[in-house]
Amino acid sequence: MNHEEARTRLLDAAGRLFYERGIQAVSMDELRAASGVSLKRLYQCFPAKHDLVEDYLLRRDARWRAELADYVARQARTPEDGPLVVFDWLHTWFTAPDFRGCAFINAFGELGAVSDAVTRAARHHKLAVLEYLTDLVRVLPVRDPAELAGQLVLLVDGSITAAAMTGAPSAALRARTAGAILVAAAATTTAATATAGPDASPAPVSAPTPSG
Amino acid sequence: MNHEEARTRLLDAAGRLFYERGIQAVSMDELRAASGVSLKRLYQCFPAKHDLVEDYLLRRDARWRAELADYVARQARTPEDGPLVVFDWLHTWFTAPDFRGCAFINAFGELGAVSDAVTRAARHHKLAVLEYLTDLVRVLPVRDPAELAGQLVLLVDGSITAAAMTGAPSAALRARTAGAILVAAAATTTAATATAGPDASPAPVSAPTPSG
DNA sequence: TACCGCCGAGAACGATCGTTCTCTAGACTA
DNA sequence: TAGTCTAGAGAACGATCGTTCTCGGCGGTA
Structure with a gap:
């Protein structure tokens, strides 16, 4: 077996087991058994467990965002659809049998409290998702794309949490509905959203000013 | 030392340490040292660690919701303010030095993947928060209080996640702004929201229908 | 005072885990 | 064929952890 193939098999096993059961609940020996890679090779590829954990998170981040972007690119009928199609993808994800929330x-x-690497990886992932959503939102005629993207990210993370804990994929639909309202409210003009199809709100509103 | 006092001191120590560092990262011996309760007494109060974990979560749920409800009851100038004041409380929570996300x-x-008790406790907490928000929303003239409350819960959990990971308490402000938009969009009439003060949206919109 | 029961301190036990080491078998080379 | 290198299987090591056990001391009672 190649060194590169061993790495791949280890990352595959780690990706499945870490996500399914949690990182600390999976021992190196289980990873060896699940991957078919010997313990010696395992430690040649990843000198310590935290190295494997770090690469697991980095790979999952890249794949998760690539899948999302692919789905949006394929399913959005117009660029204006983009932000809301994100929630459709979330719905299909929530329906997957192995779904267990955000890795x-x-x-x-x-491990966030005891591992800087984990904290860094998680922060990087959330920031990357925010940037992706900001890009999606930028094609819309909205006053403040960054603000709207920030709001949509709240719905994304909120729906992931809700779906993971209650087991109900419908959290994605609720988030989509809320997202459509926020998009409409952030729009600068009514006419510009007329090309967005049935998703566009008929009457955008201005954002209320917080009083507290 | 009383049996009841030992219990309290143990739950105090567990509440602090489990939240700060994670459950598995805290050993029973650390709990003994932090609480000043002997190991023998510890196991008299809680026969196993998972019993302590369960009570830790139950107590935290009760306290968290009580603090939130107290704050809302004191700070909301009108009943219509209630749902948005929730986000003000979140902001003060996010600013606390020991804030580390949702316990x-x-x-x-x-532990959700390996402990039914933890999953049950987490689910119960999220459901209770949803019910509380539903009660708050019910005083508003909205078509579907349950739907609106469900949307606001997404913002609550999303902002907790964002604040925990990025360390920026401003996620609460963004969630509040978004929440105000959703509240306004869910309103049945414009006149009814006129009494809600500066938080009320000047022009409520109807919810767009999802196309996907 | 002698006895009894409870308590705290901490050693001990058994299991698990991350990591390393040993041993053996096979592949390649001169 | 003899020698060398490598890899895999799995034992072993050291540390940690949850849990239990032992021991010595202290308070209450006849």
Whole structure:
């Protein structure tokens, strides 16, 4: 077996087991058994468990965002659809049998207090998602794309949490509905959203000013 | 030392240490040292660590919701203010030096896959918060209080996650702004929201229908 | 005073885990 | 064929942890 193939098999096993059961609940010996890679090779590829954990998170971040971007690129009928199609993808994810919430939120809750690398990886992931959503939102005629993207990210993380804990994928639909309202409210003009199809709000509103 | 006092001191220590560092990262011996309760007494109060974990979560749930409800009851100038004042409380929480996200999300990420009790406690907490928000929203003239409360819960959990990971308490302000938009959009009439003060949206919109 | 029961301190036990080491078998080379 | 290198299987090591046990001391009682 190649060194590169061993790495891949280890990361595959780690990706499955760490996500399913939590990082600390999976021993190196289980990873050896699940991957078919010997313990010696395992430590040649990853000198310590935290190295494997770090690469697991980095790979998951890249794949998660790539899948999301692919889905949005394929499913959005117009660029204006983009932000809301994100929630459709979330819905399909929530429906997957192995769905168990956000791997980064989980890892952060488990090891964020004791591992800088985990905290960094989680923060990086959330920031990257925010940037992706900001890009999606930028094609819309909105006053403050960064603000709207920040609001949508709240719905994304909130729905992931809700779906993970209650087991109900419908959190994605609720988030989508709320997201559509926020998008409409952030729009600068009514006419510009007329091309957005049935998702566009018929009457955008200005954002209320907080009083507290 | 009383049996009841030992219990209290143990739950105090557990509440602090479990939240700060994660459950698995805190040993029974550390709890003994932090609480000043002997190991023998510790096991008389809590026969196993998971019993202490369960009571830790139950107590935290009760206290967290009580603090939130107290704050809302004291700070909301009108009943219509209630839902948005929730986000003000979140902001003060996010600013606390020991803030490290939602204890239930953290515990779920760490042990949800291997502990039914943790999953139950986390689910119960999130459901109770949803019910509380539903009660707050019910005083507003909205078409579907349950739906609106469900949307606001997404913002609550999303902002907790964002604040925990990025360390920026401003996530609460962004969530509040978004919440105000959702509240306004859910309103049945414009006149009814006129009494809500500066938080009320000047022009409520109807919710767009999802297309996907 | 002698006895009894409870308590705290901490050693001890058994299990698990991350990591390293040993041993053996096979592949490659001169 | 003899020698050398490598890899895999799995034992071993050292540390930690949850839990239990032992021991010595202290308070209450006849």
